[in-house]
Amino acid sequence: MSADPATDVFEEHRSVLTGVAYRMLGRIADAEDVVQEAWLRWSSADREEVREPRAYLVRITTRLAIDRLRRLRARREVYVGPWLPEPLATEEPHGVPPVPDAAERAALADTVSFAVLVVLESLSPLERAVFVLREAFGFPYAEIAAALGRTEPAVRQVAGRARRHVEERRPRYDVDPAERRDLTERFLAAASGGSVERLMALLAPDVRLVSDAGGRAKAALRIIGTADKVGRFLAAVAREVGPDWDMRVAEFNGGPAVACFVGGKPDTFLQLDVRDGLIQCIYIVRNPDKLSGLSVPFAR
Structure with missing residues (x-):
């Protein structure tokens, strides 16, 4: 434990925030920049008004990631050759504590695979955010709606559209x-x-x-x-x-x-x-x- 409770709370959720940002942006440096900016927002916030720190931090991180992704899209349009994500070492599922269930671990690993991250590049920033929060981290639709400033029915519609898009384009095979x-x-x-x-x-x-x-x-x-x-x-x-x-x-x-x-x-x-x-x-x-x-x- 540090002497600063705000730091302790942030560090408790850092892995989830980094996991969200990396899946949104596909680059470790960009994800770390977003998480650092989220920390600056958190450290200056009126934390007595924050009832659910995780939801608050995920909301900040997701919105910052959406903003950064929109800026990065312009650069990627003039990128020389194909664009691929930055490799991420994953001895354990990135962004969440170790998961004992093998099926759940496989599902989490899949959302950070090159094949899926390449497909996510073809989603809009909003669709990508909804897909990541729902499919990778299992956030409730109501929480995603609050994070993105959308209604729950609208988020469900976006989630369905993003899921269909990914399923149509991701590899359709399971490998041992x-x-x-x-x-x-x-x-x-x-x-x-x-x-x-x-x-x-x-x-x-x-x-x-x-x-x-x-x-x-x-x-x-x-x-x-x-x-x-x-x-x-x-x-x-x-x-x-x-x-x-x-x-x-x-x-x-x-x-x-x-x-x-x-x-x-x-x-x-x-x-x-x-x-x-x-x-x-x-x-x-x-x-x-x-x-x-x-x-x-x-x-x-």
């Missing part, structure tokens, strides 16, 4: 976590060994590869589709793997991923969507502004 990790490790072994044949054998016929470098590093500027094209791209990348590359598997965004370091510095993040033992989509992040958290799982 052990299978996904095994395929990730096989992919890593094939890439490390420069085996094009082994890489090709892991790809689904309609596999997609999405790279995000933001014009800051070498990467594909468009989404690559089909096993043949993706295989040729990966073969070229595999030829560049040298002895100073250090590639490790850890959990990011609710699933296994590969963190690549070159000369000890974070260089590339890679995560796979898999189904029926084959890779359906490959996400690659090389924008250095999004790689600062790669070392987190290995620094413990």
Whole structure:
């Protein structure tokens, strides 16, 4: 406990606020900025008038995140190449205490997955806020309505529209976590060994590869589709793997991923969507502004 009760209350809810902000914005630095601004609002508020601190803090954080997202949308329209979220280390579900129930944990992890966060980019800021608060954190509709200054019927309508949108576009398959990790490790072994044949054998016929470098590093500027094209791209990348590359598997965004370091510095993040033992989509992040958290799982 600190000497300041206001700090204690805020810290009690910080993980939830960070979880909301990250799912809204897709970047750790932006989420942390929003949470810091929420703290400044909280520290200067008349807290004797606040009956439910969590609801109050979530309301502030959500509105700040909506405002920031609206500003960021303009920048993302001129972003060089595809835009992907910043990788987030998730040994436990981010933004909530550890959940003992496996099904509930999987549901929480899903809302922070690359596949879902990419779909959330196509929602309006209001739709995204409603989806995050309802689907990721289970807030009651009445509480969401109060946080967003909307009526409860209006929020229910927005929630239904956002849920349908996400369900129509998210991958429609369940994957055993052990299978996904095994395929990730096989992919890593094939890439490390420069085996094009082994890489090709892991790809689904309609596999997609999405790279995000933001014009800051070498990467594909468009989404690559089909096993043949993706295989040729990966073969070229595999030829560049040298002895100073250090590639490790850890959990990011609710699933296994590969963190690549070159000369000890974070260089590339890679995560796979898999189904029926084959890779359906490959996400690659090389924008250095999004790689600062790669070392987190290995620094413990």
